[in-house]
Amino acid sequence: MTKLHLHLPRRTLLAGAGLLATPGILRAQGAWPERPVRLVVPFTPGGSTDILARAIGAELQDALGQPFVVENRAGAGGTVGSDLVARSAPDGYTLMMGHIGTLAVNPSLYRNLSYDTVTSFDPIVLVANVANILAVNTRKLPITTAQELIARAKASPGTITYGSGGNGSAAHTAVVAFCLATGIELTHVPYRGTGPMMNDLIAGQIDMTMTGGPPILPPVRGGLLRAIGVSSLTRLSSAADIPTLDEQGITGFDAVQWYGLVAPAGTPRPIIDRVNAASTRALQGEKLKPRLAAEGADAAPGTPEQFRALIISERERWGDVIRRANVTNE
Incomplete structure (x- = not known):
C-alpha cells in the first residue's frame, strides 16, 4: 500500500489544531x-x-519578576476603569481588580454599559471576601447598637446620612439592603471614592457608613469612629468584639463584598493559570493571608471557573435588591 505524505504549511497545521495565534499572543x-x-x-x-490591589500586586511582582503597576482609573461607579480594561489587548499586560460593585451591581445599575461583566472579562482568581462594617461618627450619631440606629431612623425618617464611594458602590447597596431588611429610611451621600467619604465621616460631615473592613478598622481602632455591627453571618477573627447585625436582630443579614482579578476576554489561558497559581500561593502564604485578615479581609482563592460562577450568581442577587429599592445611578 502506498503511503500518502501531506506536507502542509506549519500555519495550516497550527490552525487545524486550534493553536493559530498572533506572534504577540504566542510570545x-x-x-x-x-x-x-x-x-x-x-x-x-x-x-x-x-488596598487589596496593592497588596496582591506586590506579591505578584515578587513571584513573576515584573512590576505590577497599580493605576487608579476612577469614575462613574467603576465603569470608566472597567471599560478601559474591557477594551484593552488580551495579552496579559492589563488586568483589573474587580469587585462586587463593578462586576455584579453595575449591570443592573447602568443600563447602557459598553461592556458585559461576564463576557467582556476572563475571571482569574477571587482574592478576598470582605465583610462590611457599619460604623458611625459618635459626635454626630451617639449610638452603640444596630437597634438604636433603627429606632432613631424610624423616629426621624431620612435625617440620618450615610456615605458611600458612589451610587451603586458596595457600601451603597449594602445600606440599601439594610434599609430593606429593617424598614428604615436613610439619606445617601455619594462620594467619588471611599477615601474621600472616609475623610468626611471622620470629620463629622456625614453620620455613618457600611463599607469594607480595610478602610474602616484603622479609624475604629484609633477611636475616631465606632463600629456598630458586621454585615457577615459570623464575626471577624480580627475584630471579634464587633457583633454581627444578624446577632442584633436583623436575622439572616449577609452583605459581604468580594474582590478578584480579571483580564480582558480572550487572554490566553496559560497566562490566566499562571496568575491564578501565583495569587493562590500568595493568598495562602504566611505573609499575605494574616495581613489581609488583620484588615478584615478573608483570602478566598479558587479556580477561574468558580469566580465566574460567583459573578453570575451575585449579578442576579444584587440586581434583585436594586430593582426592589428602585436604586438609580443618578
Missing part, C-alpha cells in the same frame, strides 16, 4: 511577563479595592 504565552503589568483599580486610592 505572551511563552515568556509572559516580559515587561511591567498594568493593574487597573477603577476607584480612587484609599478604598478596599485599592
Whole structure:
C-alpha cells in the first residue's frame, strides 16, 4: 500500500489544531511577563479595592519578576476603569481588580454599559471576601447598637446620612439592603471614592457608613469612629468584639463584598493559570493571608471557573435588591 505524505504549511497545521495565534499572543504565552503589568483599580486610592490591589500586586511582582503597576482609573461607579480594561489587548499586560460593585451591581445599575461583566472579562482568581462594617461618627450619631440606629431612623425618617464611594458602590447597596431588611429610611451621600467619604465621616460631615473592613478598622481602632455591627453571618477573627447585625436582630443579614482579578476576554489561558497559581500561593502564604485578615479581609482563592460562577450568581442577587429599592445611578 502506498503511503500518502501531506506536507502542509506549519500555519495550516497550527490552525487545524486550534493553536493559530498572533506572534504577540504566542510570545505572551511563552515568556509572559516580559515587561511591567498594568493593574487597573477603577476607584480612587484609599478604598478596599485599592488596598487589596496593592497588596496582591506586590506579591505578584515578587513571584513573576515584573512590576505590577497599580493605576487608579476612577469614575462613574467603576465603569470608566472597567471599560478601559474591557477594551484593552488580551495579552496579559492589563488586568483589573474587580469587585462586587463593578462586576455584579453595575449591570443592573447602568443600563447602557459598553461592556458585559461576564463576557467582556476572563475571571482569574477571587482574592478576598470582605465583610462590611457599619460604623458611625459618635459626635454626630451617639449610638452603640444596630437597634438604636433603627429606632432613631424610624423616629426621624431620612435625617440620618450615610456615605458611600458612589451610587451603586458596595457600601451603597449594602445600606440599601439594610434599609430593606429593617424598614428604615436613610439619606445617601455619594462620594467619588471611599477615601474621600472616609475623610468626611471622620470629620463629622456625614453620620455613618457600611463599607469594607480595610478602610474602616484603622479609624475604629484609633477611636475616631465606632463600629456598630458586621454585615457577615459570623464575626471577624480580627475584630471579634464587633457583633454581627444578624446577632442584633436583623436575622439572616449577609452583605459581604468580594474582590478578584480579571483580564480582558480572550487572554490566553496559560497566562490566566499562571496568575491564578501565583495569587493562590500568595493568598495562602504566611505573609499575605494574616495581613489581609488583620484588615478584615478573608483570602478566598479558587479556580477561574468558580469566580465566574460567583459573578453570575451575585449579578442576579444584587440586581434583585436594586430593582426592589428602585436604586438609580443618578
